[in-house]
Amino acid sequence: MNDPIIVATNVTKTFTEPVEFNVLNDISLTVNRGEFVVLVGPSGSGKTTLMYALSTLDTDYDGKISIDGVDIRSLDRDSLADFRNSMIGFVFQFHYLLPDFTVLQNVMLPAQRRGLLTSEEMEERAMKTLSMLGVADQATKRSSKLSGGQQQRVAIARALINEPKIIFGDEPTGNLDTKNTSLVLDILNELKTEFHQTILMVTHDVQFARRADRIISIRDGRIVPNDEHYSPSQD
Ligand SMILES: Nc1ncnc2c1ncn2[C@@H]1O[C@H](COP(=O)(O)OP(=O)(O)OP(=O)(O)O)[C@@H](O)[C@H]1O
Ligand SMILES: [Mg+2]
Numbered sequence: 001m002n003d004p005i006i007v008a009t010n011v012t013k014t015f016t017e018p019v020e021f022n023v024l025n026d027i028s029l030t031v032n033r034g035e036f037v038v039l040v041g042p043s044g045s046g047k048t049t050l051m052y053a054l055s056t057l058d059t060d061y062d063g064k065i066s067i068d069g070v071d072i073r074s075l076d077r078d079s080l081a082d083f084r085n086s087m088i089g090f091v092f093q094f095h096y097l098l099p100d101f102t103v104l105q106n107v108m109l110p111a112q113r114r115g116l117l118t119s120e121e122m123e124e125r126a127m128k129t130l131s132m133l134g135v136a137d138q139a140t141k142r143s144s145k146l147s148g149g150q151q152q153r154v155a156i157a158r159a160l161i162n163e164p165k166i167i168f169g170d171e172p173t174g175n176l177d178t179k180n181t182s183l184v185l186d187i188l189n190e191l192k193t194e195f196h197q198t199i200l201m202v203t204h205d206v207q208f209a210r211r212a213d214r215i216i217s218i219r220d221g222r223i224v225p226n227d228e229h230y231s232p233s234q235d
Pocket of ligand 1: 015016017018021023041042043044045046047048049050
């Protein structure tokens with residue numbers, strides 16, 4: 001059954017510097033609750049820009065984006081930050097863990113920002129999430145001491161700590177080898193099947209795209225109709 005959680009309607013964005021440039025062109029799309037969607041397209045086609053808008057980090061566009069029935073631009077700054085902290089988890093290619101903080105501290109940060117749990121509750125939840133991702137034994141290490149694959153798993157744990165309804169990723173496996181890419185994919189699939197998490201990811205990775213429920217292609221800031229898909233293998 002279709003149950004939309006992300007609805008973008010006629011989203012258009014223009015950069016004016018250095019020259020006027022239409023980076024997003026009348027984008028309309030819907031992602032359903034529990035769906036695993038990947039966004040593909042050539043370099044410079046507008047994927048990251050679109051992800052910033054869809055994930056509420058950027059609200060400077062024409063058109064409308066609703067998440068879970070809420071028009072993102074109807075929220076003031078504080079409500080938007082609360083909404084984002086409670087609804088959305090982010091996993092990026094360069095995971096931006098704080099290198100001098102321990103793994104546990106890194107994972108607890110978004111929960112601290114949200115401020116709903118006691119320290120004990122946060123720690124318990126963080127440890128549970130780290131264990132699900134197979135890195136609980138690394139909890140007290142500084143994050144800079146971990147391997148790339150381990151760091152990426154910690155970044156996923158951090159994205160999950162507030163139990164977000166939607167996980168956004170921009171090339172989350174971009175700097176990982178095949179083995180760690182498979183691992184991250186398995187984890188994302190598990191989140192989808194076991195927790196009905198909605199996942200929207202940008203990827204160039206064919207292996208990744210193949211495991212999604214649906215592929216949305218974008219080219220020159222427009223959605224490519226279904227019958228003429230951009231194939232990631234053309235990269
Ligand atoms: N702040 C900005 N000002 C002006 N132009 C920008 C800005 N940010 C991005 N662009 C331009 O918008 C276009 C789309 O950029 P975007 O980062 O969304 O592409 P992408 O599809 O994510 O590419 P890649 O696969 O290389 O990450 C590019 O041509 C880029 O140069
Ligand atoms: Mg990008």
